[in-house]
Amino acid sequence: MVAFASIMASESGNCELKDNNINTDGSLIPDSVETSSKPQLPYPRRRGIRFILRHMAGLAFLVLARLRIEGRENLPKSGPFILVANHFHFADPVALLWASHRQVEFIGGFRFVFAPRIVHFLPHLWGYFPAFRGGYSRKTLRSALDVLAQDGVVALFPEGGVWAQVLRPGRPGAAFLAVESGVPVVPVGIDGFPGLFKQRRPELTIRIGRPIGPFSAAGVAHGRRGEIDAITDEIMRAIAGLIPKDKHGVYSSDPELRRAGEEVAEFPFDAPDLRGM
Numbered sequence: 484m485v486a487f488a489s490i491m492a493s494e495s496g497n498c499e500l501k502d503n504n505i506n507t508d509g510s511l512i513p514d515s516v517e518t519s520s521k522p523q524l525p526y527p528r529r530r531g532i533r534f535i536l537r538h539m540a541g542l543a544f545l546v547l548a549r550l551r552i553e554g555r556e557n558l559p560k561s562g563p564f565i566l567v568a569n570h571f572h573f574a575d576p577v578a579l580l581w582a583s584h585r586q587v588e589f590i591g592g593f594r595f596v597f598a599p600r601i602v603h604f605l606p607h608l609w610g611y612f613p614a615f616r617g618g619y620s621r622k623t624l625r626s627a628l629d630v631l632a633q634d635g636v637v638a639l640f641p642e643g644g645v646w647a648q649v650l651r652p653g654r655p656g657a658a659f660l661a662v663e664s665g666v667p668v669v670p671v672g673i674d675g676f677p678g679l680f681k682q683r684r685p686e687l688t689i690r691i692g693r694p695i696g697p698f699s700a701a702g703v704a705h706g707r708r709g710e711i712d713a714i715t716d717e718i719m720r721a722i723a724g725l726i727p728k729d730k731h732g733v734y735s736s737d738p739e740l741r742r743a744g745e746e747v748a749e750f751p752f753d754a755p756d757l758r759g760m
Contacts (some may be wrong), residue, residue, distance in 0.1 A: 554691035649732030672725025
Protein backbone atom coordinates (compact mmCIF):
# COMPACT_ATOMS: atom_id res chain seq x y z
CA MET A 484 0.00 0.00 0.00
CA VAL A 485 1.01 3.58 -0.52
CA ALA A 486 0.73 7.15 0.61
CA PHE A 487 -1.40 9.43 -1.52
CA ALA A 488 0.42 10.54 -4.42
CA SER A 489 0.97 14.01 -5.37
CA ILE A 490 -0.27 15.55 -8.59
CA MET A 491 -3.88 16.57 -9.13
CA ALA A 492 -5.99 13.99 -10.91
CA SER A 493 -9.30 14.97 -12.43
CA GLU A 494 -11.82 13.22 -10.22
CA SER A 495 -15.25 14.28 -9.07
CA GLY A 496 -16.17 14.53 -5.39
CA ASN A 497 -17.40 16.89 -2.68
CA CYS A 498 -13.92 18.10 -1.99
CA GLU A 499 -12.50 21.38 -3.24
CA LEU A 500 -8.77 21.95 -3.44
CA LYS A 501 -7.51 25.51 -3.30
CA ASP A 502 -4.22 27.35 -3.90
CA ASN A 503 -2.14 24.32 -4.84
CA ASN A 504 1.66 24.52 -4.76
CA ILE A 505 4.51 22.35 -5.98
CA ASN A 506 6.57 20.25 -3.59
CA THR A 507 10.33 19.84 -3.90
CA ASP A 508 9.95 16.49 -5.68
CA GLY A 509 7.63 18.02 -8.26
CA SER A 510 4.51 16.88 -6.44
CA LEU A 511 1.48 19.05 -6.00
CA ILE A 512 0.26 19.77 -2.47
CA PRO A 513 -3.08 21.54 -1.89
CA ASP A 514 -3.04 24.35 0.64
CA SER A 515 -6.37 23.18 2.04
CA VAL A 516 -9.26 20.86 1.37
CA GLU A 517 -12.93 21.42 2.05
CA THR A 518 -15.05 18.48 3.08
CA SER A 519 -18.75 18.22 3.71
CA SER A 520 -19.85 18.57 7.34
CA LYS A 521 -21.57 15.18 7.21
CA PRO A 522 -19.23 12.19 6.61
CA GLN A 523 -19.92 10.43 3.31
CA LEU A 524 -18.41 7.11 4.38
CA PRO A 525 -19.53 5.09 7.43
CA TYR A 526 -16.94 3.88 9.94
CA PRO A 527 -16.48 1.15 10.96
CA ARG A 528 -17.70 -0.80 7.93
CA ARG A 529 -17.57 -4.29 6.39
CA ARG A 530 -17.41 -5.70 9.91
CA GLY A 531 -18.19 -9.33 9.10
CA ILE A 532 -15.67 -9.91 6.32
CA ARG A 533 -13.00 -7.87 8.09
CA PHE A 534 -13.44 -9.87 11.30
CA ILE A 535 -12.92 -13.09 9.32
CA LEU A 536 -9.94 -11.76 7.36
CA ARG A 537 -8.23 -10.37 10.44
CA HIS A 538 -8.44 -13.67 12.32
CA MET A 539 -7.32 -15.57 9.24
CA ALA A 540 -4.28 -13.28 9.21
CA GLY A 541 -3.59 -14.09 12.84
CA LEU A 542 -3.80 -17.82 12.10
CA ALA A 543 -1.46 -17.41 9.12
CA PHE A 544 1.10 -15.63 11.29
CA LEU A 545 0.88 -18.41 13.87
CA VAL A 546 1.52 -21.11 11.26
CA LEU A 547 3.97 -19.37 8.93
CA ALA A 548 6.09 -17.22 11.25
CA ARG A 549 7.21 -16.34 14.75
CA LEU A 550 5.62 -12.93 15.20
CA ARG A 551 6.42 -10.52 18.01
CA ILE A 552 4.47 -7.29 18.53
CA GLU A 553 6.09 -4.64 20.71
CA GLY A 554 4.56 -1.40 21.97
CA ARG A 555 0.91 -2.26 21.44
CA GLU A 556 0.14 -0.08 24.46
CA ASN A 557 1.11 2.92 22.32
CA LEU A 558 -1.98 2.49 20.14
CA PRO A 559 -4.69 4.90 21.35
CA LYS A 560 -7.70 3.01 22.69
CA SER A 561 -10.06 5.73 21.49
CA GLY A 562 -10.04 8.73 19.20
CA PRO A 563 -8.69 9.06 15.67
CA PHE A 564 -5.11 8.48 14.61
CA ILE A 565 -2.99 7.74 11.53
CA LEU A 566 -0.80 4.63 11.34
CA VAL A 567 2.38 4.98 9.26
CA ALA A 568 5.03 2.32 8.65
CA ASN A 569 7.96 1.34 6.48
CA HIS A 570 7.05 -0.65 3.39
CA PHE A 571 9.44 -3.47 2.49
CA HIS A 572 7.00 -6.30 1.65
CA PHE A 573 3.57 -6.74 0.09
CA ALA A 574 2.25 -8.29 3.35
CA ASP A 575 3.00 -5.18 5.43
CA PRO A 576 -0.68 -4.09 5.51
CA VAL A 577 -1.57 -7.42 7.11
CA ALA A 578 0.90 -6.60 9.89
CA LEU A 579 -0.93 -3.38 10.68
CA LEU A 580 -4.46 -4.81 10.60
CA TRP A 581 -3.37 -7.61 12.95
CA ALA A 582 -1.44 -5.33 15.31
CA SER A 583 -4.37 -2.96 15.80
CA HIS A 584 -7.38 -4.12 17.80
CA ARG A 585 -9.38 -1.34 16.16
CA GLN A 586 -10.56 -1.50 12.57
CA VAL A 587 -8.06 -0.01 10.11
CA GLU A 588 -8.82 1.72 6.83
CA PHE A 589 -5.97 1.64 4.32
CA ILE A 590 -4.80 3.98 1.61
CA GLY A 591 -3.12 1.88 -1.07
CA GLY A 592 -1.84 1.92 -4.61
CA PHE A 593 -4.34 1.63 -7.46
CA ARG A 594 -2.29 -1.24 -8.91
CA PHE A 595 -0.36 -3.82 -6.86
CA VAL A 596 2.78 -3.76 -8.94
CA PHE A 597 5.06 -5.57 -6.48
CA ALA A 598 2.62 -8.16 -5.09
CA PRO A 599 2.02 -11.65 -6.52
CA ARG A 600 -1.13 -11.78 -8.65
CA ILE A 601 -2.59 -14.47 -6.40
CA VAL A 602 -3.09 -11.93 -3.57
CA HIS A 603 -4.41 -9.02 -5.67
CA PHE A 604 -8.00 -9.76 -4.65
CA LEU A 605 -7.34 -9.41 -0.90
CA PRO A 606 -7.19 -5.59 -0.65
CA HIS A 607 -10.47 -5.39 -2.56
CA LEU A 608 -12.02 -7.97 -0.24
CA TRP A 609 -10.95 -5.92 2.79
CA GLY A 610 -11.87 -2.64 1.11
CA TYR A 611 -9.40 0.23 0.80
CA PHE A 612 -9.01 3.76 -0.58
CA PRO A 613 -7.07 3.60 -3.87
CA ALA A 614 -4.42 6.22 -4.54
CA PHE A 615 -2.91 6.89 -7.94
CA ARG A 616 0.85 6.93 -7.55
CA GLY A 617 2.19 10.09 -9.14
CA GLY A 618 -1.34 11.53 -9.03
CA TYR A 619 -3.61 13.18 -6.44
CA SER A 620 -7.00 11.68 -5.56
CA ARG A 621 -9.60 13.98 -4.04
CA LYS A 622 -11.96 11.09 -3.29
CA THR A 623 -9.24 9.19 -1.41
CA LEU A 624 -8.39 12.17 0.75
CA ARG A 625 -12.02 12.95 1.47
CA SER A 626 -12.69 9.31 2.46
CA ALA A 627 -9.69 9.26 4.81
CA LEU A 628 -10.78 12.51 6.46
CA ASP A 629 -14.31 11.12 6.85
CA VAL A 630 -12.92 8.12 8.74
CA LEU A 631 -10.80 10.28 11.03
CA ALA A 632 -13.76 12.61 11.67
CA GLN A 633 -15.58 9.55 13.05
CA ASP A 634 -12.70 8.71 15.45
CA GLY A 635 -11.39 6.08 13.07
CA VAL A 636 -7.96 4.74 12.15
CA VAL A 637 -6.29 5.28 8.76
CA ALA A 638 -3.07 3.54 7.72
CA LEU A 639 -0.66 4.34 4.92
CA PHE A 640 2.93 3.76 3.88
CA PRO A 641 4.71 7.04 3.14
CA GLU A 642 7.39 5.52 0.88
CA GLY A 643 4.74 4.62 -1.68
CA GLY A 644 5.85 1.13 -2.67
CA VAL A 645 8.03 -1.91 -1.95
CA TRP A 646 10.76 -1.71 -4.58
CA ALA A 647 13.55 -1.77 -1.93
CA GLN A 648 14.14 -3.06 1.61
CA VAL A 649 15.61 0.09 3.12
CA LEU A 650 13.89 3.38 3.90
CA ARG A 651 13.35 5.69 0.95
CA PRO A 652 12.16 9.31 1.05
CA GLY A 653 8.63 9.69 2.37
CA ARG A 654 5.99 11.11 0.04
CA PRO A 655 3.98 14.08 1.36
CA GLY A 656 0.58 12.35 1.68
CA ALA A 657 0.89 11.21 5.30
CA ALA A 658 2.03 14.63 6.48
CA PHE A 659 -0.72 16.37 4.51
CA LEU A 660 -3.39 14.08 5.98
CA ALA A 661 -2.00 14.67 9.48
CA VAL A 662 -2.13 18.44 9.00
CA GLU A 663 -5.61 18.46 7.48
CA SER A 664 -7.08 16.19 10.16
CA GLY A 665 -5.12 17.45 13.18
CA VAL A 666 -4.90 13.92 14.61
CA PRO A 667 -1.81 12.18 16.04
CA VAL A 668 0.41 9.90 13.98
CA VAL A 669 1.52 6.50 15.30
CA PRO A 670 4.78 5.28 13.71
CA VAL A 671 5.34 1.55 13.22
CA GLY A 672 8.48 -0.37 12.30
CA ILE A 673 7.96 -3.67 10.47
CA ASP A 674 10.93 -6.04 10.30
CA GLY A 675 11.56 -9.50 8.88
CA PHE A 676 8.61 -9.70 6.48
CA PRO A 677 10.73 -10.18 3.32
CA GLY A 678 11.51 -13.63 4.77
CA LEU A 679 7.85 -14.68 4.59
CA PHE A 680 7.24 -17.58 2.17
CA LYS A 681 11.03 -17.85 1.65
CA GLN A 682 12.14 -19.10 5.06
CA ARG A 683 10.61 -21.61 7.45
CA ARG A 684 8.76 -19.66 10.14
CA PRO A 685 10.92 -16.51 10.00
CA GLU A 686 11.06 -14.17 12.98
CA LEU A 687 8.88 -11.11 12.35
CA THR A 688 8.66 -7.98 14.46
CA ILE A 689 6.04 -5.24 14.54
CA ARG A 690 7.32 -2.41 16.73
CA ILE A 691 4.82 0.35 17.57
CA GLY A 692 6.14 3.74 18.65
CA ARG A 693 4.60 6.48 20.71
CA PRO A 694 2.22 8.87 18.92
CA ILE A 695 3.71 12.04 17.48
CA GLY A 696 1.91 15.26 16.63
CA PRO A 697 -0.66 16.56 16.13
CA PHE A 698 0.85 18.69 13.38
CA SER A 699 -0.11 21.99 11.83
CA ALA A 700 1.12 24.01 8.86
CA ALA A 701 0.17 27.65 8.91
CA GLY A 702 2.02 28.75 5.80
CA VAL A 703 0.78 29.05 2.24
CA ALA A 704 2.48 28.30 -1.07
CA HIS A 705 6.22 27.72 -0.56
CA GLY A 706 5.90 28.18 3.21
CA ARG A 707 3.38 25.38 3.52
CA ARG A 708 5.45 23.19 1.24
CA GLY A 709 8.41 23.53 3.57
CA GLU A 710 6.31 22.71 6.62
CA ILE A 711 4.83 19.60 4.97
CA ASP A 712 8.32 18.43 4.00
CA ALA A 713 9.57 18.96 7.57
CA ILE A 714 6.66 16.94 8.99
CA THR A 715 7.30 14.16 6.47
CA ASP A 716 10.92 14.06 7.60
CA GLU A 717 9.86 13.82 11.27
CA ILE A 718 7.45 10.99 10.48
CA MET A 719 10.06 9.03 8.54
CA ARG A 720 12.70 9.45 11.24
CA ALA A 721 10.20 8.19 13.84
CA ILE A 722 9.73 5.06 11.70
CA ALA A 723 13.50 4.70 11.29
CA GLY A 724 13.88 4.58 15.06
CA LEU A 725 11.74 1.43 15.13
CA ILE A 726 13.66 -0.72 12.63
CA PRO A 727 17.27 -2.00 12.54
CA LYS A 728 19.89 0.63 11.73
CA ASP A 729 21.00 -1.16 8.58
CA LYS A 730 17.50 -0.55 7.14
CA HIS A 731 17.47 3.23 7.72
CA GLY A 732 18.38 3.94 4.10
CA VAL A 733 18.31 7.65 3.23
CA TYR A 734 17.63 8.45 6.91
CA SER A 735 20.78 6.69 8.13
CA SER A 736 23.48 8.59 10.00
CA ASP A 737 26.04 6.24 8.43
CA PRO A 738 27.32 7.76 5.14
CA GLU A 739 27.71 4.36 3.46
CA LEU A 740 24.24 3.16 4.39
CA ARG A 741 22.78 6.51 3.39
CA ARG A 742 24.54 6.35 0.02
CA ALA A 743 23.23 2.82 -0.55
CA GLY A 744 19.73 4.08 0.28
CA GLU A 745 20.05 6.93 -2.17
CA GLU A 746 20.85 4.45 -4.94
CA VAL A 747 17.36 2.91 -4.63
CA ALA A 748 15.52 6.07 -3.55
CA GLU A 749 14.15 7.13 -6.93
CA PHE A 750 10.34 6.90 -7.01
CA PRO A 751 9.61 4.52 -9.92
CA PHE A 752 6.06 5.76 -10.37
CA ASP A 753 7.26 9.11 -11.66
CA ALA A 754 8.08 7.32 -14.90
CA PRO A 755 5.42 7.96 -17.59
CA ASP A 756 4.63 4.26 -18.05
CA LEU A 757 4.05 3.72 -14.30
CA ARG A 758 2.38 6.99 -13.30
CA GLY A 759 -1.10 6.47 -11.90
CA MET A 760 -0.58 2.83 -10.87
